[in-house]
Amino acid sequence: MSVLEIDVDTKIAPCYRVHIDTNLLERIGPAVRQAAPAPVCGLVTDRHVARYYLRGVRQSLAQAGYRVAEFIFPPGERYKKLATVAQAYDALLAARLERTSPILALGGGVVGDLAGFVAATLLRGLPLIQIPTTLLAAVDASIGGKVGVDHTRGKNLIGAFHQPRAVFADVAVLASLPEVELQCGLAECVKHAVIRDQALFEFIADHLPAILRRDPPTLLELIARNVRIKAAVVTEDPFEQGVRALLNFGHTFGHALETVGGYGELRHGQAVALGMVAAARLAVSRRLFPAADAGRLQILLKRIGLPICQRRLDISAVLAAMQTDKKIHRGALRFILPVALGRAEIFADVTAAEIRAALATLDCAKAPRPSLRTRKNRAYR
Numbered sequence: 001m002s003v004l005e006i007d008v009d010t011k012i013a014p015c016y017r018v019h020i021d022t023n024l025l026e027r028i029g030p031a032v033r034q035a036a037p038a039p040v041c042g043l044v045t046d047r048h049v050a051r052y053y054l055r056g057v058r059q060s061l062a063q064a065g066y067r068v069a070e071f072i073f074p075p076g077e078r079y080k081k082l083a084t085v086a087q088a089y090d091a092l093l094a095a096r097l098e099r100t101s102p103i104l105a106l107g108g109g110v111v112g113d114l115a116g117f118v119a120a121t122l123l124r125g126l127p128l129i130q131i132p133t134t135l136l137a138a139v140d141a142s143i144g145g146k147v148g149v150d151h152t153r154g155k156n157l158i159g160a161f162h163q164p165r166a167v168f169a170d171v172a173v174l175a176s177l178p179e180v181e182l183q184c185g186l187a188e189c190v191k192h193a194v195i196r197d198q199a200l201f202e203f204i205a206d207h208l209p210a211i212l213r214r215d216p217p218t219l220l221e222l223i224a225r226n227v228r229i230k231a232a233v234v235t236e237d238p239f240e241q242g243v244r245a246l247l248n249f250g251h252t253f254g255h256a257l258e259t260v261g262g263y264g265e266l267r268h269g270q271a272v273a274l275g276m277v278a279a280a281r282l283a284v285s286r287r288l289f290p291a292a293d294a295g296r297l298q299i300l301l302k303r304i305g306l307p308i309c310q311r312r313l314d315i316s317a318v319l320a321a322m323q324t325d326k327k328i329h330r331g332a333l334r335f336i337l338p339v340a341l342g343r344a345e346i347f348a349d350v351t352a353a354e355i356r357a358a359l360a361t362l363d364c365a366k367a368p369r370p371s372l373r374t375r376k377n378r379a380y381r
């Protein structure tokens with residue numbers, strides 16, 4: 001298996017490289033030194049990830065000559081908040097971090113977003129090294145420079161753009177990832193496929209058993225295909241003024257579902273899966289997207305183990321949560337709707353009635369059964 005390297009050149013920041021390989025963590029010290037040499041580095045992670053990987057990473061960094069300042073916080077989205085950022089500032093400043101010190105984000109998207117925000121703001125900005133340990137972080141959150149934390153009024157409402165200096169994605173660490181987290185990462189992979197790459201959709205559908213048993217070469221290819229998509233999109237539009245908005249497919253519904261669930265009930269990827277189902281059905285109702293493709297999407301999400309309907313759905317609460325979405329543009333919510341498998345477009349004219357109708361189909365009690373398993377769809381797998 002060979003190491004894969006993909007360059008991300010946003011033009012607004014120095015070009016950086018995404019390295020994808022197995023057992024990268026064992027060599028992380030010299031790799032970081034090459035990307036961001038300094039006497040001291042700040043290592044940010046959560047307690048789960050620390051239990052598995054902190055000792056090895058710390059040792060490799062020390063051997064590469066770093067003094068390591070650490071900040072470890074409890075796992076979970078509910079700690080992705082300003083109070084945790086403040087604790088990180090305290091710990092890292094007490095450990096005498098310097099202006100050249102890289103901040104290493106070792107963990108999933110929560111660690112990446114929070115540590116990235118710390119890196120963007122501490123001492124007016126420090127180099128950031130993303131070391132994603134979840135599939136979601138490897139294919140999505142670690143690339144593109146969006147960093148930030150949640151507010152009680154909504155997800156990711158406080159943040160910045162801060163591109164990493166380098167990204168090191170180790171396929172081997174996905175072996176310890178809980179199954180539900182693997183499923184959530186796959187939700188973002190399916191998102192990339194639907195908005196941009198039908199061949200990726202087929203790849204996931206064809207290789208799902210190997211992906212779910214975490215076959216390293218298959219995961220390597222899956223991550224590389226996704227990183228290429230994310231890298232291409234953020235290169236084209238680093239500040240989300242155009243095409244990057246397509247990455248929000250499933251997220252306008254998804255974020256609202258997540259907010260209503262209080263950042264606990266639904267994992268991010270699960271909410272995105274539901275959001276993609278709702279957006280696809282909305283697109284079908286507008287005759288933009290073939291019902292058979294919406295069926296294929298739903299079947300693939302189900303095979304992955306992601307939810308495609310929700311019990312006790314409070315539609316009014318979800319609608320209200322959507323009103324605080326920071327993607328509101330001149331008073332209107334913009335929706336990303338698929339127009340083909342592999343292509344999506346931005347729509348600013350979606351009505352409240354359409355949103356309600358799409359949400360209503362997510363209610364498990366009323367959801368269209370996968371009677372979508374027509375003979376035709378079964379042939380699709």
Ligand SMILES: NC(=O)c1ccc[n+]([C@@H]2O[C@H](COP(=O)([O-])OP(=O)(O)OC[C@H]3O[C@@H](n4cnc5c(N)ncnc54)[C@H](O)[C@@H]3O)[C@@H](O)[C@H]2O)c1
Nearest residue numbers: 048049075108109110111133134136140141146173176177
């Ligand atoms: N910045 C972006 O562009 C961007 C894009 C997508 C998502 N996000 C953000 O990412 C977050 C979700 O990220 P996530 O799904 O990675 O969640 P997460 O960071 O909460 O990680 C999920 C769980 O897995 C554990 N874990 C991580 N790696 C592990 C490993 N290798 N082995 C065992 N356990 C491990 C974590 O401790 C945590 O409990 C959300 O906050 C979302 O907003 C950001």
Ligand SMILES: [Zn+2]
Nearest residue numbers: 188251268272
């Ligand atoms: Zn997402």
